[in-house]
Amino acid sequence: MSPGARPDVHAATPRLAVRGIRKVFPGVVALDSVDLDLYPGQIHALVGENGAGKSTLMKVLSGIYRPDGGQILWDGQPVELRSPAEARERGLAIVHQEFNLVGPLSVAENLFLAEMPTRRGFLQIQEMRRRAQEVLDRLGVAIDVTRPVESLTVAEMQMVEIARALARDCQVLILDEPTAALTQAEVERLFTLLRTLRAQGVALVYISHKLDEVFALADWITVLRDGRQVGSGPADQWTKDQVIARMVGRELAGRFPPRRGARGRPLLEVRNLSLPGKLFDISFTLHEHEIVGLFGLMGAGQEVLARALFGAVRGVEGEILLNGQPVRLTSPREAIAHHLALVTEDRKHEGLILGEDVVANTTLASLERFTRAGFLERGRQKAVAASFVERLNIRTPSLHQEVGYLSGGNQQKVVLAKWLATDPRLFILVEPTRGIDVGAKSEIYQIMDELARQGRAVLFISSELPEILGLSDRILVMANGRLQGELDPEQTSQEEIMRLATGLARAGQATAPGRPVGGETP
Amino acid sequence: MTQNRWVAWMQRYGMFAILVLLCLILGLMHERFFTTANLLVVTRQAAINGLLAAGMTLVILTGGIDLSVGSVLALAGAVSAGTLAATGDLTWAILAALAVGTVLGFINGLFVAYPNLPPFIVTLATMAWARGLTLVYTDGRPILIRDAAYRFIGGGYLGPLPVPVVILLVTYLVLWIFLTRTRWGRLIYAVGGNEQACRLAGIPVPRVKTLVYTASGFFAGLTGLVLTARLVSAQPTAGAGYELDAIAAVILGGTSLAGGRGSILGTLVGALIMGVLDNGLNLMNVSPFYQEVAKGLVILGAVLLDWALHRAGALGLRPAAKETAPGEGSGPDPSALASH
């Protein structure tokens, strides 16, 4: 892809440019002579497979990593960015792919961590809260700024991360997969804001695996593959397929697998499940051979529901039947013993042991299977891990790399591998494709399909409507801790789902309240 | 709603309730316990541990630990007494104690903050060399304090309150304001809560760390001053083992060893619980050997009760709150996750 003429922008020199940047980690060349030009008033999208080097490049730009070669130019002048603080001083703000929030501190304090307003040494708490509120208002999110960040949902944390970057004026704003945890509406608001910033002359970098977003937003697209720049040009000169082809080096087949035929016997029946204050009277059924999508807006309760099914919250009331047998799932351990699996949203805190290697993480939940007389069969562990690395295309220098050093998407794949290794009969996935590249995404869809074909059931929660629509046999919609209704993906639309999710309507107004949604009555 | 409030209150001030309960029980068991005289005695005794624990709280909030406080206290007391003997000047003697504490704390801070050495080892080393220096300085002998003004710091009264108690209260008030109302105070929590995030945000993490160890040293110096005045002599062996008591007060007060969470007022409650317990066991004439047993059991009982109060809230009334609490399981209520 040959770039066209320089777009008609006011500045002749890029605000920030890199030339021939190289960055090597033990066993990996993360960046290999990469060039990039960021112009004021331009949104520059950076795309590439998991592990292509996007985040690494941004960390070089923001002073976290020092490059092993190449140059960084700020307004045409070579600069050395020796620390995050230095990059900040110059007017760079960044939303990292991984959260960098201080859990025990309030939202307001997190927003102004480095520059809390003070007068004569004392914090101006009211002033800080007011300013925090202002920023959040700009983003259109309603979060109490006095709440400790650790009590927020993942989506809310994401908004706080974004708000933090927006809280101060900047000349360069980098967003590394800011929308992975957000729903459509929030994404829309964010985009409006980013466009405003563009108009104000900020140079923006936008990293995402959601190509629809990229095309909706970007002026310029740069593609990275294996640490090299493999294409760069104005957005309107690219097509989606071209981008994908550059990214993965081949054409991809249809995104979603074809739907399977008939569903089987009921596998999981949920009756009147409640959790005081969070979930209210939820009933539904999952069948063998079925993929069911569960959709809800931020805070609608879909993730709590997933945890409740998995025995990971206490105080759950109601009945759960597996294969027609009532079961009490009071701990994840019991749930796993019943062949349930749960991929949670927060991989860093709940999914991975960052300090351990790929093998250990992949086999963590199924370790008993690799044990003979108490001793681990390390050869088999390794073989299984290797097979997942291949199947999921996990990019790692070795099976013994600590997963903390993998790219975000590859970490997510390790989480999936961990649960696939348990051979689950009911697979509950919360945002399973969060941060995963298009190639790997369709791979994961294939796996879900395969599981369903083998007679298992998949319940997946996603904020991406196309994914929900394309993959599910049925769609459940939640709002305010209640099931709003069930929809047939063949006969519904994004608009209808959203209407249900915002609580404006209930599915089939005729449905008598309280009647179990979904599936035949047992 | 009111019930919910009550639970929230218990979760925040559970240890305070336990302190009150402990006092009530002791009051029932010994008629002298609730006399003003006795309560002042308890508080004065708790002041030593309370002062050390105050500085320790700052350190622990950043996720660190300071084992050197006992030795620093001893050296500060000795140098202070020596200075008094040499100059006869109270001001210099006081400054000497504070300076020694501050400098030793600063040294701890430098090693912990800049080369990023493990605080446990750094302060353990300081514990050893500072004790050694104390012995060398005093030649292993106590240094007697003859100055009445100096003695006043340990044994005098300001109005109805013993001087050490006044120092204690002022310290906690200042630190409470510092931790809740100033930028550096909040940064202490921030560094303990997520050091990496702080570095990325450009916060001078090493300076924050240096600050807390320096502060801990300062308070150890102050404690050395008070203790020397109270004992009217600087003891070369003073403060041995005090670090564990100080840390225990901090943790009893609800501050997490993992850092980022806790409150200075909680530490005061923790120190008071330990002081009241010692006093009560003495009053009731529990035989010394059984005293240790009783002390262990009461402390265990206190944390267990505190936990039960939390759990009552977590289970019945505030179900499943914070399930998604990040922060590596150091959250206040990891038990909300069903665990067996």
Place this chain on the structure above:
Amino acid sequence: MTQNRWVAWMQRYGMFAILVLLCLILGLMHERFFTTANLLVVTRQAAINGLLAAGMTLVILTGGIDLSVGSVLALAGAVSAGTLAATGDLTWAILAALAVGTVLGFINGLFVAYPNLPPFIVTLATMAWARGLTLVYTDGRPILIRDAAYRFIGGGYLGPLPVPVVILLVTYLVLWIFLTRTRWGRLIYAVGGNEQACRLAGIPVPRVKTLVYTASGFFAGLTGLVLTARLVSAQPTAGAGYELDAIAAVILGGTSLAGGRGSILGTLVGALIMGVLDNGLNLMNVSPFYQEVAKGLVILGAVLLDWALHRAGALGLRPAAKETAPGEGSGPDPSALASH
């Protein structure tokens, strides 16, 4: 490349290199240091701390701590000596020591694992009540051991090796295999690495925790046995303060107090460093006052040197690796992130 290898080696075995260096220096300073007799003496002495530190390593790997080991050791020794006196049977006496240790460790484990109480406080409480029970049991007096077979455990030789050294080596070998080759061993690391993730992965976290405290108790009991045999008497005050030495050995050996990272062989190196240091200072007849100073400085020097070796690798030859060490700053070298 070979240079790179060397750096990698240093990063892993830096403390071992420092141990060797320390030995070389001591060998130069005192001609008797490198005699077989002296090296056996050092190892025998280090066995006590080494055994406690072995159990402590398991606990610290899960992110916990066990302050009770010294008291548990004393109670185990006392009950063992008492059992020997009562039954005259060596087997019962040995079993008594191990049983007491195991039971006390199990109690610690229960409180830490199920109600999720802070290990520091739980084991501090046990430290108090177990010491109290020991004093009650012995009435504060030593119990003499007359049995030659019992004494053999502390003072005998198996071939050229003192029995305590043999016990030490077997312990470390078994634990090394356990930690690296068995499921439960790996789970200990996993729980320390990310407890929350482990719970969600169905790992019986409370059982893992109970296991490590029980193991620590067991080793404290074993140490009590060895120490009692070595002293040919059970001392009611035995083991006081040993917990800090054990923890220091673990940390010197490179295990992180945050849990999840470390190695049992590192602990052995840590214990040997401390033992060699004590021995060397004695050999050179450093005056008691200066000994503490020297000890503190050498320990500080050791961690500083270790850090410098790491840093040399991180900076010069393996540039900027691991800067964003995972695990929130608990990583091996967060300092590579430019920090001031």
Place this chain on the structure above:
Amino acid sequence: QTIGLSISTLNNPFFVDLRDGAQAAAQKAGVRLVVGDAQDDPARQLADIENFIVQGVDLIIVNPTDSSAVVPAILQANAAGIPVITVDRGTDDGEVVSHIASDNVAGGRMAGEYIVEQLGGSGKVVELVGIPGASAARDRGQGFNEVIGQHAGIQVVARQTANFDRAQGLSVMENILQAQPEIDAVFAHNDEMALGALTAIEASGRKIMVVGFDATDDAVRAVEEGRMAATVAQQPILMGELAVQTAIAYLQGQAVDPFIPVPLMLVTK
């Protein structure tokens, strides 16, 4: 009537004996005895005594952890009008009814003289020091070194601390045995260290004379068996008894001696 007894530490059989003597005497006389264990911490002792004062005991017997650090406690008791008796160690200030003690410095001298005599005025000696800075270690060391210093033929080849602890006595002696090919005698500041050293010496197969301090049961037995040469006896049980008897006498209005010496004895075979 209630008597408070504040003991410096019960982590030492010597003071346990002292307490037992006091308790036996109290029981016999039918007075209540409350005991506080300061665990060798002067601040804790001060707290104990403050608590006694608050309780309103009739008399306080103190076995100070340190003669200077105990002063404020004595002054407080004086101010509260509660009579005080000191045992084993005195106080540098304040008023006491009576002081019952045998002299640690003299005991150290006694040990030194015994060793000099046994060695015939020349030889190599090791001194095992108690907790550095603790008063017993100071006084016993002082007396011992006074005597040794007067004999040019006696050389202290090693002076190392073993913190009054038997396990450390053993380890430190093992190390010293490695370093010193010639040792004729060991003086330990207490019997615990002496017995630890004895174990090390016996294991090494060398013949070295060991002199301890305190005359604990174990040490006396070792002396009787001829394994240890001597130990300085301070008669703690007697001290405890005397303290309580003196207290009762004082409370009954009888006159008591301001200083009641408890004779030192050298226990030898």
